[in-house]
Amino acid sequence: MKFQAVIGLEVHVQLKTDTKIFCGCPTTFGAAPNSQTCPVCLGMPGALPVLNKKVVEFAIRAGLATNCRIAPRSVFARKNYFYPDLPKGYQISQFELPICQEGHLDIEVEGETKRIGITRIHMEEDAGKLVHADVPELGNGSGVDLNRACTPLLEVVSEPDLRSADEAVAYLKKLHQIVVYLGVSDGNMEEGSFRCDANVSVMPVGAGQFGTRAEIKNVNSFRFVKQAIEYEIERQIELIEEGGTVVQETRLFDPGTGQTRSMRGKEEAHDYRYFPDPDLVPLVISDDWVADVRLALPELPEAKRLRYREELGLPDYDAEVLVASRELAEYFEACVAAGAPAKTAANWVMGEVTRALNEAGLEIGACPVAPARLTALLQLIEKGTISGKIAKTVFDEMWSSDKAPEAIVEEKGLVQVSDTGAIEKIIDEIMAANMGQVEEYRGGKEKVFGFFVGQVMRASKGKANPAVVNELLLKKLKG
Amino acid sequence: MELFELTIHELHDKLKKREVSSVEATRALLARIEATEPQVGAFITVTAAEGLAAAEAADRRIAAGEIDLLTGIPVALKDIFVTAGVRTTCGSRILENFVPPYDGTVVARLKAQGAVLLGKLNQDEFAMGSSTESSAFGVTRNPWDPERTPGGSSGGSAACIAARQATATLGTDTGGSIRQPASHCGCVGLKPTYGRVSRYGVIAYASSLDQVGPLTRDVTDAAIMLGAVAGYDPLDSTSVERPVPDYRAALTGKATGLKIGLPREYYREGLDPEVKQALEAAIETFRGLGAEFVEVSLPHTDYAVATYYLIATAEASSNLARYDGVRFGHRTATAEGLLDMFRKSRAEGFGAEVKRRIMLGTYALSSGYYDAYYLKAQKVRTLIMQDFSRAFESVDLLLTPVAPTPAFKIGEKVDDPLQMYLSDIFTIPVNLAGTCGISVPAGFSAAGLPIGLQLVGRPFGEETILRAAHAFEQATAWHQRHAAL
Ligand SMILES: [Zn+2]
Numbered sequence: 001m002k003f004q005a006v007i008g009l010e011v012h013v014q015l016k017t018d019t020k021i022f023c024g025c026p027t028t029f030g031a032a033p034n035s036q037t038c039p040v041c042l043g044m045p046g047a048l049p050v051l052n053k054k055v056v057e058f059a060i061r062a063g064l065a066t067n068c069r070i071a072p073r074s075v076f077a078r079k080n081y082f083y084p085d086l087p088k089g090y091q092i093s094q095f096e097l098p099i100c101q102e103g104h105l106d107i108e109v110e111g112e113t114k115r116i117g118i119t120r121i122h123m124e125e126d127a128g129k130l131v132h133a134d135v136p137e138l139g140n141g142s143g144v145d146l147n148r149a150c151t152p153l154l155e156v157v158s159e160p161d162l163r164s165a166d167e168a169v170a171y172l173k174k175l176h177q178i179v180v181y182l183g184v185s186d187g188n189m190e191e192g193s194f195r196c197d198a199n200v201s202v203m204p205v206g207a208g209q210f211g212t213r214a215e216i217k218n219v220n221s222f223r224f225v226k227q228a229i230e231y232e233i234e235r236q237i238e239l240i241e242e243g244g245t246v247v248q249e250t251r252l253f254d255p256g257t258g259q260t261r262s263m264r265g266k267e268e269a270h271d272y273r274y275f276p277d278p279d280l281v282p283l284v285i286s287d288d289w290v291a292d293v294r295l296a297l298p299e300l301p302e303a304k305r306l307r308y309r310e311e312l313g314l315p316d317y318d319a320e321v322l323v324a325s326r327e328l329a330e331y332f333e334a335c336v337a338a339g340a341p342a343k344t345a346a347n348w349v350m351g352e353v354t355r356a357l358n359e360a361g362l363e364i365g366a367c368p369v370a371p372a373r374l375t376a377l378l379q380l381i382e383k384g385t386i387s388g389k390i391a392k393t394v395f396d397e398m399w400s401s402d403k404a405p406e407a408i409v410e411e412k413g414l415v416q417v418s419d420t421g422a423i424e425k426i427i428d429e430i431m432a433a434n435m436g437q438v439e440e441y442r443g444g445k446e447k448v449f450g451f452f453v454g455q456v457m458r459a460s461k462g463k464a465n466p467a468v469v470n471e472l473l474l475k476k477l478k479g
Numbered sequence: 480m481e482l483f484e485l486t487i488h489e490l491h492d493k494l495k496k497r498e499v500s501s502v503e504a505t506r507a508l509l510a511r512i513e514a515t516e517p518q519v520g521a522f523i524t525v526t527a528a529e530g531l532a533a534a535e536a537a538d539r540r541i542a543a544g545e546i547d548l549l550t551g552i553p554v555a556l557k558d559i560f561v562t563a564g565v566r567t568t569c570g571s572r573i574l575e576n577f578v579p580p581y582d583g584t585v586v587a588r589l590k591a592q593g594a595v596l597l598g599k600l601n602q603d604e605f606a607m608g609s610s611t612e613s614s615a616f617g618v619t620r621n622p623w624d625p626e627r628t629p630g631g632s633s634g635g636s637a638a639c640i641a642a643r644q645a646t647a648t649l650g651t652d653t654g655g656s657i658r659q660p661a662s663h664c665g666c667v668g669l670k671p672t673y674g675r676v677s678r679y680g681v682i683a684y685a686s687s688l689d690q691v692g693p694l695t696r697d698v699t700d701a702a703i704m705l706g707a708v709a710g711y712d713p714l715d716s717t718s719v720e721r722p723v724p725d726y727r728a729a730l731t732g733k734a735t736g737l738k739i740g741l742p743r744e745y746y747r748e749g750l751d752p753e754v755k756q757a758l759e760a761a762i763e764t765f766r767g768l769g770a771e772f773v774e775v776s777l778p779h780t781d782y783a784v785a786t787y788y789l790i791a792t793a794e795a796s797s798n799l800a801r802y803d804g805v806r807f808g809h810r811t812a813t814a815e816g817l818l819d820m821f822r823k824s825r826a827e828g829f830g831a832e833v834k835r836r837i838m839l840g841t842y843a844l845s846s847g848y849y850d851a852y853y854l855k856a857q858k859v860r861t862l863i864m865q866d867f868s869r870a871f872e873s874v875d876l877l878l879t880p881v882a883p884t885p886a887f888k889i890g891e892k893v894d895d896p897l898q899m900y901l902s903d904i905f906t907i908p909v910n911l912a913g914t915c916g917i918s919v920p921a922g923f924s925a926a927g928l929p930i931g932l933q934l935v936g937r938p939f940g941e942e943t944i945l946r947a948a949h950a951f952e953q954a955t956a957w958h959q960r961h962a963a964l
Contacts, residue, residue: 046579088801089797271845279717
């Protein structure tokens with residue numbers, strides 16, 4: 001029997017607001033334990049939540065970017081359960097009436113476009129975290145750090161429309177790219193800003209009904225998501241083929257073994273006793289607000305890619321690479337805006353700039369050569385002042401100093417020689433010194449041509465204009 | 480007249496004229512507390528030193544010519560209000576040693592006016608109860624008869640006023656917890672409209688019903704206290720952005736032209752004859768003042784108590800989840816593992832009534848029962864709200880009993896929770912409707928127990944009910960009688 005996987009994803013996106021969702025505490029990552037807390041996020045008796053408007057704006061942005069309907073009225077609910085890092089004994093989330101519903105994302109897998117439904121996006125608060133290790137004061141015990149408690153999250157829930165691990169990863173990457181582009185999340189997966197639960201089931205191909213699903217909790221890298229889902233599909237198929245049945249349960253992915261293992265079964269499932277939070281009034285969002293947010297939305301990767309192709313004439317490959325990161329695309333666009341030819345700028349951003357950044361271990365945001373200075377360099381190439389090869393030398397110099405490219409070219413005497421007289425003179429000298437090779441060429445051994453180009457370039461210290469050199473050499477060697 | 484007997488406005492006049500200092504008034508009340516506490520038991524914590532320091536500060540402020548209505552006035556608060564640096568127990572063992580790091584909004588507003596805090600008052604544990612018998616810190620006795628309860632849950636606040644231990648107090652009212660004890664103790668108790676006063680820093684029992692209000696010697700003091708604490712608070716999303724009127728200016732002494740509704744469903748069997756008699760006399764008094772009466776109907780009244788106990792316990796089961804022994808309050812000494820710590824800390828820390836309500840609420844919210852109980856209760860709540868708005872289309876306010884009987888005996892209803900729950904039958908609908916109500920002294924039983932009447936107003940109709948209550952107070956002398964202590 002052939003099997004078909006059915007996958008739905010629930011993604012938690014941590015929002016990069018300055019303050020928490022229900023209080024004014026900062027959300028900076030890595031601060032000393034419990035240094036970013038107040039009565040509200042500590043769940044002190046008498047404290048009450050107040051909704052951070054920025055979180056709502058971010059949720060609307062995410063909803064619009066994923067083609068969702070923004071609910072004019074949504075409601076916060078309490079999800080009740082006991083856990084030591086959950087200060088109030090409940091988590092404030094949205095349940096029956098979430099802020100965004102019925103959206104979709106289009107993904108491309110193996111050249112085909114597929115539409116993945118988004119059931120809902122809702123806002124909620126994060127819990128704190130438990131600290132078990134290496135704190136002498138704790139002795140045998142565990143500590144609770146509530147800095148993360150009450151930080152804002154969006155939960156994006158997809159329809160079970162995904163059919164393979166590759167589709168799941170494509171969807172996740174697309175969603176990740178969008179939230180980073182929107183500026184609503186830093187998308188940092190190591191710090192848990194973007195994490196995913198995957199619901200996986202299998203059914204015989206053509207079956208009308210989905211199989212029993214297992215939920216894999218908290219996977220925080222694209223690679224692990226792929227591994228976890230692939231493992232889980234295999235496991236369920238094997239189980240069924242051996243005559244077993246899949247049980248509904250929560251599973252954990254172990255990156256060490258590449259396997260999933262059972263965490264808790266359905267029989268232990270919680271009854272969260274959701275009900276509308278009486279401390280927060282229903283959230284009413286006006287059409288005007290949605291319209292304002294829509295107007296202020298940044299250009300999303302898909303639109304950007306299209307524009308690069310249509311308006312800037314870039315090849316698909318270049319457009320794809322450049323829009324992959326919002327910062328890279330912004331850098332590239334700043335070069336074009338400053339007057340760099342699009343294709344040259346694309347080549348340099350994808351080539352030299354990226355290489356240098358990788359070597360230095362820097363992000364594009366920290367690039368020491370600002371777009372304007374790079375553009376000045378590209379214009380020198382364009383005007384023929386220096387060759388592309390020399391430009392690389394100039395770029396390296398620019399990387400470690402803040403000099404303008406013109407100054408470096410001047411200082412080092414790197415101006416390209418296009419003067420035919422001067423080049424002719426060098427060619428004559430070299431031909432005279434290498435008569436044997438001249439004879440060979442004239443005897444039909446055309447490979448020797450390259451030898452002469454090299455000699456001329458070396459003699460001009462790389463400054464000779466290669467096009468002129470080629471043209472003159474050809475003429476002279478042919479005699 | 481002794482200093483401890485003065486109302487806010489009387490003491491304010493003396494402070495303003497410099498006939499007396501806040502320190503003198505504070506000393507007089509602290510001495511009164513010391514003398515009467517053995518019989519009453521209204522306080523959980525007395526903050527004598529902090530109180531005297533605040534009184535000194537108030538005197539300096541008055542000397543500098545800055546005096547607000549509450550500057551230098553000694554007050555005491557139900558132990559449900561969190562007070563920075565002062566133990567706040569909410570009447571529960573689980574918070575026995577809890578010292579909050581912050582002041583709630585109403586506390587901060589009282590302090591900003593220069594009020595002097597004498598201490599924290601006894602209450603039913605987490606405000607669950609109608610007799611102040613469920614406190615972990617012992618019962619409070621009714622100053623009019625030590626065999627009887629002062630009512631609850633703000634029994635400490637009401638008893639404190641009746642025993643003249645503080646000039647004014649604040650309580651909270653979820654289902655009648657201000658009005659019922661005010662009625663039983665012969666003082667004035669006002670439950671404002673939901674959203675009128677911030678709940679920030681008020682330990683939550685049932686968030687959608689809880690509201691802060693004053694218990695005072697007279698109606699003028701109630702107006703002064705409400706004016707001091709009312710108003711929008713950005714820290715409480717459910718507080719309403721609406722200007723605070725000058726409540727004292729609303730007290731014209733007149734009731735002429737007021738159209739008062741008598742809800743048919745509130746006047747029938749089960750109402751104590753002495754209570755009924757007092758109400759009938761009060762109606763005559765109001766008629767004499769020029770008010771007009773009409774019968775109205777609140778048809779869903781019978782469902783109010785059941786609805787209340789579903790909604791209140793559901794919210795309470797969730798609000799009380801934070802008492803888990805992890806961060807503050809009681810933690811068991813003998814836990815084996817995490818779950819055991821949660822269980823034992825809560826088992827040891829909570830009393831029987833609180834446990835009963837947590838279980839009721841947990842049940843009402845659990846999947847499979849949610850629709851039948853919680854959701855149904857919310858729907859009935861909407862019907863009850865509609866009852867009130869329909870009634871207020873034809874009348875300015877309602878006149879009703881506060882409690883079916885005068886104060887009952889200590890121990891009389893503790894073993895019969897349903898009987899206890901019914902003692903709030905006339906106050907609960909007002910909380911469900913989210914509107915305002917006031918209890919004012921309206922007579923005494925043959926046994927010498929105070930009887931109150933309730934005036935219920937439109938949402939944000941506090942001025943109207945205060946005016947009517949004040950006119951009634953001017954025409955009668957019930958509020959001038961004192962418990963013999
Ligand atoms: Zn906080």
